[in-house]
Amino acid sequence: MPWLTCTKLTLFTIAGVAIQMVGLSIFVFGFFPVKPTLPGHSGSESFRAPQCDLVRNESESDLHPHQLRSLYKELSGMPPAFDQLILMVIDGLPAELVLGKDGKPPSKALMEAMPYTRSLLANGMAIGFHAKAAPPTVTMPRLKAMVSGAIGGFLDVAMNFNTQAMLDDNLLGQFFKIGWKMVMLGDETWLKLFPGLFLRHDGVSSFFVKDTVHVDQNVSRHLGYELSRDDWDFLILHYLGLDHVGHIGGRNSALMAPKLREMDEVVKMIHMNSILNQKNDEGQTLLVVVSDHGMTESGNHGGSSYEETDSLALFIGVKNNISDDFLSTHNIIHQVDIAPTLALLFGVPIPKNNVGVLMAEIFGYLSEDQQMKALELNSWQLLRLLQAQIPGLSCRNYPRDGLRDDQDFRIAKCSGSMEAMFCCLYTNAALLQKSWMSKEISSREDYTSTVVAYYEFLRTASEWLSHRATDKPVRLLTVGIAAMLLSCLILLSLLFHTCKEVYLREQSLFDLESIKQTWYLDETFVLGVVLILIVSMASSSMVEEEQYIWHFVASTLNLLLLRKTIKCPTGAGAQDLHSSSKGKNKISFCRLSSISVVLISGRILRGWHQGGVNWTNLPDISKWLEQAGTDNVKSIQLVSCLLVMSLSLCVLFLFGFNMKFVLVIGFSFLMSGLLVLQHFVKHQDALPWFVRFSTSEMGLSHDLYMSTSVPNEVQNNMLLVKLRESLYLVGWEYISFWCLLQLLLQQTINSMTIVLLLVQILASMLYFSYSGLHQKQWVEIAALYFLGMAGHFALGNSNSLATIDVAGAFMHGDVCLCEGHKLSPISRECRFHTTPQTDAWLPLSGSAGVELHFANSIHHRIADNEEPSFCLERLFPKVHLCLYHNYMRLHGCICSSYNSDIYLLGAGVEEKDAI
Template sequence: MSSSSLTCGKLASWTIAAVLLQILGLSLFVIGFFPVKPTLPGFSGPESYRAPTCDPVLDAEERDLSSEKLRTLYKELSKVPPSYGRLVLMVIDGLPAEFVLGRGDKPPTKAMMEAMPYTQSLLSSGKARGYYAKAAPPTVTMPRLKAMVSGAIGGFLDVAFNFNTQVLLDDNLLDQFKRIGWELVMHGDETWIKLFPRIFTRQDGVSSFYVKDIVEVDFNVSRHLDVELAAEDWNLLILHYLGLDHVGHIGGRHSTLMPAKLKEMDDVIKMIHMGSTVHHQNPDASTLLVVVSDHGMTNGGNHGGSSYEETDSLALFIGSGVESLEFSMNAHKAVHQVDIAPTLALLFGVPIPKNNIGVLLRGMFDTLTDEQRLRALQLNSWQLLRLLQAHLPNFLCGDVTCISGEDNLQTDQSISSMKENLCYLYSRAVSAHNAWLLRQISGLTSNDADDLGYAIDSYYDFLGNASEWLSHRATDKPINLLLSGIVIMLISCVLLLNTVLKLFKEVYITEGKYCSQPKEISQVWQVDEAFVLIGLVIHALSLGASSMVEEEQYTWHFLTSTLYLLFLLTTIRSLFKTAASDFMKMKKPEENLTLHLAVSNDESSYTTNNRSLPWTKLQENHQLYPVLVVLIFGRILRGWHQGGINWVHLPDISKLLVQAGSFSIKALQIFSLLNFMLVGSFAFSLVRSRTHFVHIVRTSYFMSGCLVLLHIINSQTHNIGPTDSSATSVAQLFYICAGSAVLLTVLVVAMLFLGMAGHFGLGNSNSLATIDVAGAFIVLEL
């Protein structure tokens, strides 16, 4: 063997190097895809009421203070008096804001308005303020609750934590309330207990994943209302209702059960609003009712993605200080869900959480004096400045100013960078605030309303831009890490492919095992495998575009259909070659002198074997039929579900089956199962062996089919939603049945194409909203 031959040492070295590079590249990619953003540690304290500096501030005055003294200190430093003394936070899981506020300029549908008459009366009379509180993806419960109480945006890693919630250690409203001596009570989703395990005085948690329950899960919350509304020992009452979200998971957004569940929630709102806690005689103990939803839902009732239907959440404020007829005449404002945290913090006299990126809700502080309203905006700006300094070192440190002089207040300047832009907006807001204070001190009130409006607008300009930048900063990915990881993984793949090619050359070419058949090898790689290689490369490149990822099912349907068309073409070509070869063999006897005798013998032989010819032809063409079956049923599966993101609303077979009713679905299930068993019988008839093992497998096959048939007959198909998985199982049986015969004679990659096309064809997608948790629990019917 020559020195250039592949040795075991070289093979091991190259393989280990390729694997290590793959691990390194994957690690860099994961770190870049789930980046750790800078956050401020600890909890906000008295320092949040002072202007930010670049030096760390230690609040010695906060140490060893009792809850009562700390509350008094916050009130003195804040200069924004608490507007309420008690808070009822009612979370209606999965409630779209469209059900209560309508969509855009259109009011809610007549059915939705009739389902919540009391809530609609509060909105129409100006006794409640409603906001479209847009939720940030991922739209699942745990990260949305964290956003509402901390004002921070999590990442997609929170999707995994949603199924195993960990303790929230970041600064948040509940811990701030506990620090000033509040008593907290929670009834509802046990996610709150997992986030705050030792903070509630009383608690009663219910499972958030038992989606089949739409009655008891809410009754276990409402049964505490009479006692809690009459009690005086709490300051914060959290009520988290899960029933509406469960109705969506079972029956979809337009389920027939939805109006009844909305009416139940409307009765709860009425009960709380009309209770003694809302109309308490003591102003310091007045109660604010906040009705929020953590996310919306798609037409199928699922959530998790970033579509409008999934991010359309509600924020509804009901209390003594929110009445405003002027507000009710205008369109409901679109805000962000994180804006709830700073608003509640200043309404109840606690510092804004350190990592909050939210902005004070417009209209919620109209009952305060002008000076107090500007002070509230100033505190919100200072809190965002501290967070900006964590992301932008030396931002507004020392005596740095971006503009100077009052003459520059009304000018628009061309800003070259975001840092300079934020600096400019903040300096303009501070200058406008100082100018208004100066006019108040000097007694100049001629343009007081205009100056106040300009100062408020300037603050909101800065707050909006800073919040938007911090929001993008929290979700942006470091491109350098992602590209480095991808490049390293590509190098690893090239190295491993080179190793495989050298090994192939060493084993097959050098030793001459296939030297006698070079033509056959070239023919194998000429069509089928060449397309597979090109198709996989095309699919890998398509993943670089987000739109192609959202509609990945079209790529797999194209690859599968094209590959099996090539198989069909190859099979037909092979049949023609076989027929031509047989014809040439029949022509040779004509050259003999006994031509007529040979022909007569052939005719007699043809007559003798004529009866067995159809079965012979069937056996010869056995490769053609499975390919045709796969192509036909693959097209059926392609139209079974309109998957993806953009065209999911279009009609498809599954929607037609749901409209046809449960009887049609059950009939199609039985028909497909019988066909499946018939094909299995045909496959067993082709097995020549008659051993005991074959008989056992055949018996097990038919017993399993009978059990499935019995389950279909006895099961009750609930016709309450478009996501019933029983209908889609028919196409799955078709695909498995048709594909199993083909996979015996094709490349292994064809199995991947079939599997991925079937996966997306059955309604799955790359959106989190297609994760169906309805089957997460299995219960026994007693």
């Protein structure tokens, strides 16, 4: 009786899968930890020193906003210097375009693009900073960091596409509590984060990235009206056009300088109307110009490179009493420092979860006592946060203990545990302040020493809290990995015993050595690739440069297939049907030429983009074509479209099963291709630059008379023949229309890449169709999967968030041929970041012995509420017959077949019961 019974196999399989799911859940929970935050909102207690068992004044919530404002003003000891705040957010503006880099000014062209802003900086009427943004460098988490001072996590990347209301303590909530009236114009992310807080608002979507004009005009058209009114205290202007320019053409786009001039005119208008024209008896207005993140040379963002994290913080209306030499070397801050600075400038409590440090340069207008008070308030807030993070941290009422009024104090050297170090640093600063305040005549050195001590505590605490917010629990990660490894061992053991018993039952003897000798080198290599990938994922550098692994794997496997073809030109299983020398030579030539085409096209794809992180600056084919000029790139796009149409139609008509349906499909494909061509020709200067994703990798065996393994009773089953023909037509139509769709949505420079990927699919299809029984199906799956992964990176993608081009998330309506169609949930899984994977492999044996192999390699996510620009329903016409009952779900389409009838509903159109 075999050891592995059916019951045991079922139970162990369920246990292995359950352990795998539990381990994966634990690992994900540890890899994306929930950031600990303090509940509630800061109040009047933030103006007092931290104490044990501090009870908040509950009557504070009953105060009128104006009374609460007066209370805060009295407790802070710092009268607000400004009464109105204008926050101008220029989305995606790198600070070096305005302030330069490494002490050097920006280029002459950029300086000429923003003359008024440059004059404000030169005349000391503005102070500019390089505000370092924490990853992920996308809009929503960066806005939250600026208004709350808290560090977000990488889960905020997903939330960026479905923004929810912000519940944590933040500046807008504090301003609302004291009765401020707020107006928002621009990115609708603000409306989603802070619903119900704005007196007036006019939001625009941030995902229509093809629009660089109207998205900013929609903000500026209200500006004159709002500046003339006095019923608001806080005005938010969020301009998206510059970020859209970057997504379209990168930093060096011809649209960049005009967009900077437009932003400079907005700064000039606000400064002249709201700051220079104010009378002495009127409240002062502070204009803060910030950017949420920077951008790479290609215009994308999301990662942690210097170009992406280099954001701007420009304070206009604050007198600059600091020399240019000092600012050129000390003008680097963290983006979270904006929150405590604005809170102290306007006399509201610092948000509870803030980890930022106030900017001393902004408070130069205050007296020394008031500046010291500002440092003290910031220190108290961070100390409370430290006490929440470190339970053992003492909450003694510093500096009440440890110093007599007549006693001098010397700074102690701080070391030891984190608790002891933080207590020591804070005590040093607090006691130095008490010593400085107790002296009737204090020297400048005493004041400077106190400020230095406070900043040492603030910076140390800020850095520790920032890292704490992103630290991952090692124990949870270890437990999760151990559980997944245990699950793998269980499942592999079950697989081994199952294979052993199958072979024992069929051969009555299980000889591992004899089985090993029957394996070909390509089959061994495919299994070895699994180990290669596992080892490579242990290195962050290998993850960053994963594209080299897949190019190597795909090329090596195809070289092994070429070697195998040379040793066995005609393939096993073909000898009987093609015994003549002419037939053998034809098969040999087809196989050799097919695999050679795959290798040659793969080498071209390898050099098309220098992907990854470290070597993107090296020359490649795409850079060379871009330098040659847009006319050449445009010509390549048109040629690529014609090649896709020609190849698809030729293959379709070469294998005409039922010419009636072939003609219908061919005509609809031709019409769709002509529509795409018309779009390319019509929009010479406004091509769609959309998100990159990989072309589907599909293989189709078409040799109808090669296999001798199919029983005669199956070969005579005409129903299966019709089903096979229908599936072939559906599969080929899907791949053809998908290539057209990629030509429309991809960047122009990637058009020839789509053609090369289609050529690889055709060559692979031809090669595997002539392989017969000589090629195992799982090797064919692996070959197509490797091509899919290599093709994904050949389109310029990488594992960096910076290569995710959100230009395809929303498509502009100007080129929409038909409106009103929402992308279905299936199509939403077909965009955003292409990760090729073999989703389906459908082998079907027909009457003539053909095997249909379908490998889909599309995985893509997209934001909700998407409107197609070029009507995708035109690419997937409704003319196909609807006589089907059995549906096969695919990423981006729904295919069904019954007899010889086919039906295809393409990505981008709604699923309907009848078409």
